Amino acid sequence: MAPTDVTTLIRTELPRLAGSLRKVGELILEDPAAVTHCSAAELGRRTGTSQATVTRFCRAIGLDSYQHLLIELAKERGRGEVSDWGTAEIGPDISPDDSLERVVQVVGSADLRAVQQTVDRIDLDAVERAAQAMARARRIDVYGVGGSGAVAQETEVRLFRIGCSVRGWTEVHAAATSAALLTPADVAIGISHSGATRETLEPFELAKERGATTVAITADPRSPLAKAADIRLISASSETSFPTSIIGARHSVLVIIDCVYVRVAQLSYQRASASLALTDHIAARHAVNSRRGR
DSSP states (O other), rough: OOOOOHHHHHHGGGGOOOOHHHHHHHHHOOOOHHHTTTOHHHHHHHSSSOOHHHHHHHHHTOSHHHHHHHHHHHHHHHHHHOOSSSSTTTOOOTTTTTTTHHHHHHHHHHHHHHHHHHHHHOHHHHHHHHHHHHOOSSEEEEHHHEEEEEEHHHHHHHHHHHHOEEEEEESHHHHHHHHHHTTOOEEEEEEEESSHHHHHHHHHHHHTTTOEEEEEEEETTTTHHHOOOEEEEEEEEEESSTTEEEEEHHHHHHHHHHHHHHHHHTTHHHHHHHHHHHHHHHHHOOOOOOOOOO
């Protein structure tokens, strides 16, 4: 597997696990260092499950075996001991009584780690295939709602400036209408952290039916969105103790989008350069000159 922390992988997969498999994941996250000294049978006893359940857990999160899990935990611990992130001192938990300084440290560390983990696991072949398809596309649709809707609009802004015919859709009826008009000459991008958002999945699947090349950007490689895609780009995030907080998710997705954007600009260099040259003056023209010394 890519050099991404295995505990981050477990946190990502945990909401999709149930019963005995979830118990195994929760115990590993509770004390990863202690687990490295356990056999699969012992871990099974500690979780009230079995050795077979521990093995099934490993396979459920994408690892080959329990030995593979132990190796990844050891690697993660080694990275933490030499890392500049300060993760040995700054954990993911934030309590109501923590100082603002600690909050800033925890959130900043989580953001940085999510970005680095995304870079570590990024599939260069998938980025290249996505960029190639987008560079030659007649039209590009980008689907996303909520927080992912804001990212869809960011994607539109980036690609539009380099001459792509692109539109970010954040409302499902409008998105589905656009998807129904796509052709095999087009590209549809679906952005969803969970990969299970119905409002994103519906137009995305319709675009696929119409023959468009589909690109999923999600944190879950086994999600419905990822399964429906021709090309999958996987992001990362780090969670704090606040259950609804997914820290770094947007930053991770924007890293992927920026990589694709720059590659599309490279592949369509003349068009991109001409488009930027024609629009560079606009922001400067709307800048307000400050008056100093008066």
